[in-house]
Structure formats: structure tokens, C-alpha cells
Amino acid sequence: MTDATTELQRLRASIDNIDAALVFMLAERFRCTKQVGELKAAHGMPASDPGREERQIARLRRLAEEADLDPEFAQKWFGFVVAEVIRHHRIAAEDASD
Numbered sequence: 001m002t003d004a005t006t007e008l009q010r011l012r013a014s015i016d017n018i019d020a021a022l023v024f025m026l027a028e029r030f031r032c033t034k035q036v037g038e039l040k041a042a043h044g045m046p047a048s049d050p051g052r053e054e055r056q057i058a059r060l061r062r063l064a065e066e067a068d069l070d071p072e073f074a075q076k077w078f079g080f081v082v083a084e085v086i087r088h089h090r091i092a093a094e095d096a097s098d
């Protein structure tokens, strides 16, 4: 095996570990937001909270800059996740009103 192939394999093993960690962290996040959705549904609270999201975006952009990650990418990733969370919260609210 060439040096390059060995290095590629080593890097890909790290990428696979990181991807696994991301999946586990996302699963934990959704487990938590599911409980938030149930709490909101039970108390008639709105599915989304734009003020909270604004604060989260500002914080995440700051953290991304510190970590040398593109803040636009961090914001896009957050928006993608939150859109799914809100979709779940709306479904929870519908289920609670049935």
C-alpha cells in the first residue's frame, strides 16, 4: 500500500468516527426537542420561537468563527435542523388537539 493510501484510510477512519458522533448527537438533540414539542403542545405554546432562534444563530455564528468554521454554513445547518424540529412540534400540536 502506498503512503497516500494509508493516509487516506487513516483520515477516513476519523471521518467515519466523526459522522457516527454527529448522528448520535443529533439523535440526542431530537430526543430533547421532542420533549419540548410535547410540553408546548400540552400548554398551547407556539411551535416556533423566532427570538430564541435569533439568539442561537448569533451564538452559533460566534462559535463557528472561533472554531474556524464558515458561520454561513453553521447558520444553514442550524436552519435545516430547526425547520425539522418545528415540523415535529406542529405535528405534536395537531396530535394534542385531536
Ligand SMILES: C=C(O[C@@H]1C=C(C(=O)O)C=C[C@H]1O)C(=O)O
Pocket (backbone or CB within 6 Å): 033, 036, 047, 048, 049, 050, 052, 053, 056, 081, 082, 085, 086
Ligand atoms: C426547541 C424549541 O423549539 C424551536 C426549535 C428550536 C431549536 O431546535 O433549537 C429553537 C426554537 C424554537 O423555534 C424551543 O423553543 O426551545
